[in-house]
């Protein structure tokens with residue numbers, strides 16, 4: 596019975612592979628991408644990882660229904676034309692090459708990592724066993740973006756980089772926060788991990804004379820010192836550049852730090868605003884949230900969802916009921932689950948030849 600899928604999740608630094616059935620994901624294998632990596636080398640690495648994943652699951656390519664490949668970047672067929680942060684500076688053909696290697700080229704599906712991830716929602720996530728038309732997945736990490744399924748298939752008409760809800764403008768005017776995209780007032784400038792660090796640094800700089808007394812500054816200093824052991828004292832600028840979102844959340848949990856509290860309150864407010872926007876624009880029945888920041892489920896996301904739920908008029912209407920909004924239980928494996936789900940859903944839809 597061909598009920599297993601070989602799935603891949605590739606970022607700018609590492610690549611993971613695993614075998615999945617509809618019910619479970621076998622343990623994943625992983626490799627770091629070499630710093631100077633050519634396309635052929637990456638393809639060979641992907642094939643080797645695939646072999647190892649099959650061994651771990653005690654199966655072989657003969658039992659595979661297909662291969663699913665999720666990776667950051669712009670896709671054209673099974674070729675990744677541009678992948679931010681990936682050391683390979685040419686077209687990446689690993690998805691096509693693993694398909695060929697395992698004799699499953701026509702059963703190999705690939706997509707941008709976010710688009711792949713949303714497929715996990717109806718198969719393994721909170722949409723499992725439910726009949727849903729519109730399902731959305733929103734990622735909160737260094738960036739912030741959305742992918743949507745319409746009856747288990749990607750929304751038609753969307754390119755890989757066009758669902759940029761993170762760069763929808765929510766604030767205007769001189770006080771609107773700057774976003775990494777070069778514009779001001781984007782959601783991403785408020786709700787991402789990068790935004791949390793930037794907001795904290797801004798607040799720290801507002802009172803520079805007492806920096807050493809500030810919990811976020813102290814945590815960042817400690818973490819940097821641990822990393823740079825023996826390289827001498829750290830400059831204030833180095834420490835400020837080393838502030839990360841996790842230091843902010845740690846400071847709030849440790850000491851109820853007022854700066855950390857302000858950052859978290861700001862993030863909760865904009866997360867709730869963004870969820871309301873997504874509801875009004877796309878009318879999903881289920882939204883699943885994932886990404887590194889969702890580890891702060893209790894601190895950020897459950898309060899933001901509760902705040903929204905308390906005001907249903909903000910994001911629903913007579914003919915649109917408020918959707919279920921949940922933080923994923925699939926954790927950092929959602930990319931692998933999603934890559935496998937692309938194949939399972941394509942099979943169900945009769946798309947897989």
Ligand SMILES: [Zn+2]
Nearest residue numbers: 762774776781
């Ligand atoms: Zn932006």
